[in-house]
Amino acid sequence: MTNPLFDMTGRVALVSGAAQNLGRNSALALAEAGADLVLADINGSGAEKTAEDIRGLGRRAIAMACDVTDEAQIQAMFRRVDDEFGRIDVVANIAGSAVGGHPEDLTVENFMKTLQGTLVGKFICCREAGRRMLAQGKGSIINMSSIGGIRALGRAHLPYSAAQAGVIQMTRELAAEWGDRGVRVNAIAPAQMTNPAFEIRMNNTPGLRETYLRGIPLQRLGVPEDIKGLVVFLASDASAFITGAVFPLDGGNTALGANGTIGHREA
Secondary structure, eight states: OOOGGGOOTTOEEEEESTTSHHHHHHHHHHHHTTOEEEEEESSHHHHHHHHHHHHTTTOOEEEEEOOTTOHHHHHHHHHHHHHHTSOOOEEEEOOOOOOOOOTTTOOHHHHHHHHIIIIIHHHHHHHHHHHHHHHHTOEEEEEEOOGGGTSOOOTTOHHHHHHHHHHHHHHHHHHHHHGGGTEEEEEEEEOOBOOHHHHHHHHHSTTHHHHHHHTOTTOSOBOGGGGHHHHHHHHSGGGTTOOSOEEEESTTTTTSOTTOOSSOOOO
């Protein structure tokens, strides 16, 4: 029997980046908990595939193409939510885009593209969701960030990490602004999560997988399914007294300091 604290029956959730990986698994988890879904992705056909799978669970699901770097498309997405459901209870801001570059070579144009794709787009989604949730007196927003927003990654990640740090601080500010009116805002900060493109990169870069694993006490990379439990927890009443928090989804990566070792025992 499912604990009623995690029951999402009768609630409406919007998930961006729902075509694959973390976004798809977030959407599936919310549907499995009973929610109806609006699924957005720049890959509209991929979002529709996720919607078909959710309908197979007996839930209502609407898919639409949306580029979260475009304010007009985000606003149109929320108008669709209004028209189809008339309410929004959960928004999971998973989608984002970034352009890397070493600091000495980085152009302002690429830095700004990353801010737009990773931070500004999430702000617009939060604003549109917040307006609706404040009017109804309740809601949960979940922002996808990264451990790159908590600690430095190197490897030409400056614009990405700066934007993700912004996502974390935006989450805290929104939690402080909206908490007394019933709207909770939290963030998730994953470490290395596998996906097909990432697997190809690791397979083509000798030692890269081992480098990542040296920093993860659980000694495995994350998989997209790992997000399911955390998303349902943050979306549901199980986390009713939690807001402004940042949850590492990292196998212990942020807990392990630079001088730490895994499984080492002194003689």
